[in-house]
Structure formats: C-alpha cells, structure tokens
Amino acid sequence: MAERFEFSSYEREEIHNLYSRLKNNIGASLQPGDEAKMKTHLKKTIDDNVIHRDVFGLNPILFGLQTAMIVVEEIGLRRDAVMAIMLHPSVEDGFITIEEVKAQFGESVARILHGLQRIAELYKKNPVIESENFRNLLLSFAEDMRVILIMIANRVNLMRQIKDNSNDEARRKVSEEAAYLYAPLAHKLGLYKLKSELEDLSLKYIEHDAYYMIKEKLNATKEARDAYIKQFIEPVNQKLTHVGLHFHIKGRTKSIHSIWQKMKKQKCGFEGIYDLFAIRIILDSPIEYEKMQCWQVYSIITDMYQPNPKRLRDWLSVPKSNGYESLHITVLGPDKKWVEVQIRTERMDDIAERGVAAHWRYKGVKGETGLDEWLNNIRSILETSDDLQVMDQFKMDLYEDEVFVFTPKGDLFKFPKGATVLDFAYHIHSKIGNTCTGARINNKVVTFREPLHSGDQVEIITSSIQKPKHDWLNIVQTSRAKAKIRLALKETQAKEGLFAKEMIERKFKNKKIELEESIMTRLIKKLKFKEVSDFYKQIADGELDVNTVIEKYIELRDKEQNILGDNMAKSAENFSLPSGADKVHDKPNDDVLVIDSNLKGIDFQLARCCTPIYGDKVFGFVTAGGGIKIHRCDCPNAPELRKRFGYRIVKAKWSGKGSSQYSITLRVVGNDDIGIVNNLTSIISREEKLTLRSISIDSNDGLFSGNLVVMLDDTSKLEALIKKLKAVKGVKNVVRI
Numbered sequence: 001m002a003e004r005f006e007f008s009s010y011e012r013e014e015i016h017n018l019y020s021r022l023k024n025n026i027g028a029s030l031q032p033g034d035e036a037k038m039k040t041h042l043k044k045t046i047d048d049n050v051i052h053r054d055v056f057g058l059n060p061i062l063f064g065l066q067t068a069m070i071v072v073e074e075i076g077l078r079r080d081a082v083m084a085i086m087l088h089p090s091v092e093d094g095f096i097t098i099e100e101v102k103a104q105f106g107e108s109v110a111r112i113l114h115g116l117q118r119i120a121e122l123y124k125k126n127p128v129i130e131s132e133n134f135r136n137l138l139l140s141f142a143e144d145m146r147v148i149l150i151m152i153a154n155r156v157n158l159m160r161q162i163k164d165n166s167n168d169e170a171r172r173k174v175s176e177e178a179a180y181l182y183a184p185l186a187h188k189l190g191l192y193k194l195k196s197e198l199e200d201l202s203l204k205y206i207e208h209d210a211y212y213m214i215k216e217k218l219n220a221t222k223e224a225r226d227a228y229i230k231q232f233i234e235p236v237n238q239k240l241t242h243v244g245l246h247f248h249i250k251g252r253t254k255s256i257h258s259i260w261q262k263m264k265k266q267k268c269g270f271e272g273i274y275d276l277f278a279i280r281i282i283l284d285s286p287i288e289y290e291k292m293q294c295w296q297v298y299s300i301i302t303d304m305y306q307p308n309p310k311r312l313r314d315w316l317s318v319p320k321s322n323g324y325e326s327l328h329i330t331v332l333g334p335d336k337k338w339v340e341v342q343i344r345t346e347r348m349d350d351i352a353e354r355g356v357a358a359h360w361r362y363k364g365v366k367g368e369t370g371l372d373e374w375l376n377n378i379r380s381i382l383e384t385s386d387d388l389q390v391m392d393q394f395k396m397d398l399y400e401d402e403v404f405v406f407t408p409k410g411d412l413f414k415f416p417k418g419a420t421v422l423d424f425a426y427h428i429h430s431k432i433g434n435t436c437t438g439a440r441i442n443n444k445v446v447t448f449r450e451p452l453h454s455g456d457q458v459e460i461i462t463s464s465i466q467k468p469k470h471d472w473l474n475i476v477q478t479s480r481a482k483a484k485i486r487l488a489l490k491e492t493q494a495k496e497g498l499f500a501k502e503m504i505e506r507k508f509k510n511k512k513i514e515l516e517e518s519i520m521t522r523l524i525k526k527l528k529f530k531e532v533s534d535f536y537k538q539i540a541d542g543e544l545d546v547n548t549v550i551e552k553y554i555e556l557r558d559k560e561q562n563i564l565g566d567n568m569a570k571s572a573e574n575f576s577l578p579s580g581a582d583k584v585h586d587k588p589n590d591d592v593l594v595i596d597s598n599l600k601g602i603d604f605q606l607a608r609c610c611t612p613i614y615g616d617k618v619f620g621f622v623t624a625g626g627g628i629k630i631h632r633c634d635c636p637n638a639p640e641l642r643k644r645f646g647y648r649i650v651k652a653k654w655s656g657k658g659s660s661q662y663s664i665t666l667r668v669v670g671n672d673d674i675g676i677v678n679n680l681t682s683i684i685s686r687e688e689k690l691t692l693r694s695i696s697i698d699s700n701d702g703l704f705s706g707n708l709v710v711m712l713d714d715t716s717k718l719e720a721l722i723k724k725l726k727a728v729k730g731v732k733n734v735v736r737i
Contacts, residue, residue, distance in 0.1 A: 029079035084112035115147035137404035199257035305331035426481035497536030610635035613662035615715030
C-alpha cells in the first residue's frame, strides 16, 4: 500500500496564510460555491492519497497556492487562472477530467486546463526546447494567453523553491529551461520583474560562483551606491525644476545576470563595469517640444558633469529601426565615477516599454513581427484592463501560414502550411526523402502525401526499392524539397545511363567488337540525340534496341575506316601510375563514438578547449562547417553552447575501446622540495601505456606549480595517475586542466 501523504506543520501554516491572502485578492471574482467545491476536491485528493510530491519533494497543494499568488499579485489574473492552477495536478494525474472541470467550474477554467494539457503533451514528445521554433510552437498551442502566463509564474515559483534542493541535475535542467525559454517569454510579455528574477536564479544555479561573486560585491557597495545616486540626482533635480521642466527621475541597479553578461562581453572584472546603475530622466513634454526639451536636459547635465563623447548615443535624431527613441550619455559624476544617464519623454518611454517589439528587441531578444505585435497587445491589456474578462476572448491566430512538427527525438522544424510528409523527409536528409514511402504521424500510418499539422510527431517510413518520381514535384511545397527531388531525378537518370552503357559494353564484348568512345559519340549525334543521357535513357527504358545500336555502330566504324585507314587511337590500358601513387594512408583509430543515440562512424574532432578522452561524459556540437566537435559535459564552454546553440547539440557517448592514446594536461601544485619533480616523473615512467610528453615547472616562495602533459588511454588511467601523484609527499593538489 502506498505511503500516506503527510503535511508538515510549516506547510499547513503556509497553506492557511496563502489561502487567506488569495481570498482577499480574488474574493470578488469568485462564484458562489467555488470555495466549497475546491475544498471538497482537495480533501478528496488527500483522502484518496492521489497527490504526491514532485522530483524536488515539493507539496503540490502548497506549490499551487504559491504559483496562484504570483499570477494574482505580480501578473494580475483572477479566479479562472487560480482555479486552473489548483486543479491542474489532478487533471494531469487523471483524478478529474476536463469535462468534469467544465461542469463544476465553467468553460473558461476548462479551456485554460486544456491549454496546459496540450503543452504537457508537447513536453512528452521530448522536444529540443532550446530552439526558437519550440518557443513559437508553445505560444501557438496555448490558445488562451493565460496558459503562458501561468507557465511563467509556475517556473518562477519552482526556481524560488529549489534553492536548497540537492537534486543538482534536475535543478540544472529547470534552470536552463528558465534561461532560454521562460525568461524571453516573460520579457516579450513585459513581465520584466519576473524575467529578471528568472535570469538571476538561473545564473545562481548554473554558474553559482559568478552569481555570488557579483551579489557579494553589489551588497558590499549598496549603501554607498544608493547614497551616490542620491548625491548625483539632488542637484540635477534642483536645476531641472528651476528651469520649469516637468519630469521624474529613476535610479536603477543592473540585474546580476545583466552585469555578468556585460563582464563576459567586455572580458573584464566586476570593477571594470562602469554602468552598474543608470539614471533615467523622463520628461512630461508636449510632442512638439520633445526633442528640444531632451537636448535642453542634455545641455544642463553636461554643464554640470563632464561627458564622455565616445559614449553618447543619439537615438533622438535618428530613432532605432524598432522605434526606440532616447538620449544616452555617460558623465563623470562626483568622486570621478562614470554614470549613465538616459533622457527621454513619457511617450518615448512608453514606446520603449510597450511599443511594437521595441523593448525586447532593444535587449537583443529577437522575434517575429506578427507574434511580437500580438504579445504587445496582450501586455497592454494586462497593464490597463481592470477586470481582465477580455482575456477570455483571445485565441491564438498566429502562424496560420506555418506549422511546427517534431521528429521522434524531439527536434522541432517549421514548414509552410500545406507542407507534406515528403517535405519533412527531404528536410531531414536527401536519402530519407528519396526512399520515403510514408510516415507514422502520432503513431498513425499515413502516405507521403499527408499534410503536416502543428504539434505532429512524424516518423518517416522508407523502403530501399523506393525511387523519386517526377510527380513528387507536385506533392512537395518547399523549394528545398523540390531542389533535392530534381537532383535525385538527375542522379537516377545518370545511374540508369550508366547501367545502359554497361549493357552496351557487355554486348560489344560478347560479340568481340572493340568499342571506341569517339565513334559512339558520333553515332549518338547521327541518331539525332542532343544529350548523351537521353540516348542511354532510351536504351534503359527499352525504347531503343541495343542490337540496332551495334549494327549502326559497325556500319559507321567500317565507313570511317575505309576513309581514314587504320589510324586508331591508342588505348590507355598500358598506362601505369607512378610508383606509390596507389597507396592510401589511413589514420588508425578504432575507438568508437556513438553520435545522437545510434549513429556510428561519423567523422568528429575532439575539442581543444576541454580535451575529452575515452571515458569522459561528452556531447557533440555541430559546427558551422557541418562537422562535429566532441566536448566534455563539464567543458567551461558547455553552458554557453547549451544556452545559445542548444539546437546544434547532439548526444554522444563512447562505445567500444581502441588503442588510441589521448593528450591531457595536469596542473600540479606542491612544496618546492628537492627531488619532488623526480618523484613525479618516475611515477609516470613506471606506469604501463603512459607517456610523459612535456613538463614545465615554476617555483616561487617555497612553492612550485607545473604542467605535465601526458599521453594515456582513458579516464580510469587518468584517475589512477592523479591518485598516485597526490600521494607524493609535498604535493598539495593535482587537477586536470
């Protein structure tokens, strides 16, 4: 019998407090009987012991209330969203159906749950969620925008709750999804506070040391920074008020994530970031005086503080292509510190914050115009609507010209509407397209003419005897597929021509007639063929008889010999290659890497940044040139590759064991004692199948540090070597670099 679900005293108290706060917030939107029905439902899930903790050990009822508080207090949703959040675990576990929810709580709640379930189904297809395509498919599947808002709130809550959790692998996966999926979605919807929190928490869990280094430095400088902002603003405030301008001033500190991104981009330390905070002066100005007043403020600021002309950004005279208008200047404030000042009007600020795609593109988050306009409308409604009832009317009508479909491995591809299974097959690979006979779409067998629909999981069925046909050009929609079909038809024609040519040569040989290419070429022209391929195609198709060709060949040959005599061209039969020209140099390497689950024998290179060796946990990265580089999973570049190019990452693992040796570098630190280097090198020399290639040692203040470059077989040999080197007296540390 399953163990009973138990609530801790902390959980009971938190549930009681959150319930009271929720009721105060959404009480007016609740319908008669809502509370009683929800209490009855939750009590039944507990009594029937159907609720269970997730992979992080979180209580689903408490977690649901916490998520509900986020959507209510920080996003502005009400009754329907809260009900859907609380009921979703039960729907997912099959304890209650969406139809039952519709009967008890109404169609709007059921619709939100239906959207959440559709997205849950997408996740079950094991998608590669790093891709922009998956983000767009997620939005197109949501139908009701509240589904996406709930998912963002859910992820924010999860990121908050797992801070002390020991399941590092699950936490890393959740954090990576938050960084490249949910934070950009929150940004697009104008949920800047939640977006910033997602990015900061992701950094905290993925790059722990960087996060805490920046946090500690910010905390250490907060009081001084706040005092400095006040010191900077006060004289500016007095001066602008004195000249009669209407304005307000904001001072804001950059997020930890933003500071870290800037440190990486500029390749500098924390102290090298000038603009840890920015001052924003927002003018309440009539549109006809906007530019004049902005430049007036610029003049006042630069009179008070020395400007840096290299850091002037004038988007007043020529706005950005996305409509962004503002003046950015960097001035030398009190104590000789650089301060970024942004000058704009209320209208410009509104465009920057809410204009069509402006703000998030300004931050570098790309998106498609139709999607961005639609999301911007939703955001405006979120910020201005009082009752949010209008949210019920929204349906996702984007991408009517596009469909998004999955491979069985979870890769996601975009096609134009009307694209077929055959388009999909050719998108995967020319060989797959050429041999395609149909597909399994969502486990249902269909023909290759079947149109694709968003969310379909497509598995191509092939046959070795299938060949491209000319009418396939009428089935496919994409230019890529059409080009590949045309190429395949040409190749097929060439193969048929080769077959026909071999058949002719065999017939000639059987009849003991010598075949000369020059005479055959003249015969083909005499037979009125414009292309040699057309001649061979007719033979392959049986339209032209080989015996007839031989008769006409003999006739033409004899006629030419009578005219020219026996002036025949010499055969190349006796020609021989220079000595050694036929040797092939193969690089022996019998180690095997399995790429992407089941593909062997693919060419690859070992990345120099982390120098993987046999036994390391590795992954493949498809380079711009189409090759594959193998990186260690703990490669210092791995987080950036996963974040920016997740769609180019493929699984890889070692399979089999060969004779290859790998070069690795060990960093050794220890006391600078006489004979310690000799002890280290003697250990290496005694080891079988282990070669020391180079050694470099530096000594300073009684300590030595050095790099040993060693050739060895695999990680087991490496671990054993490190253990032995660490045991040498005087050695403090040995690490692989």
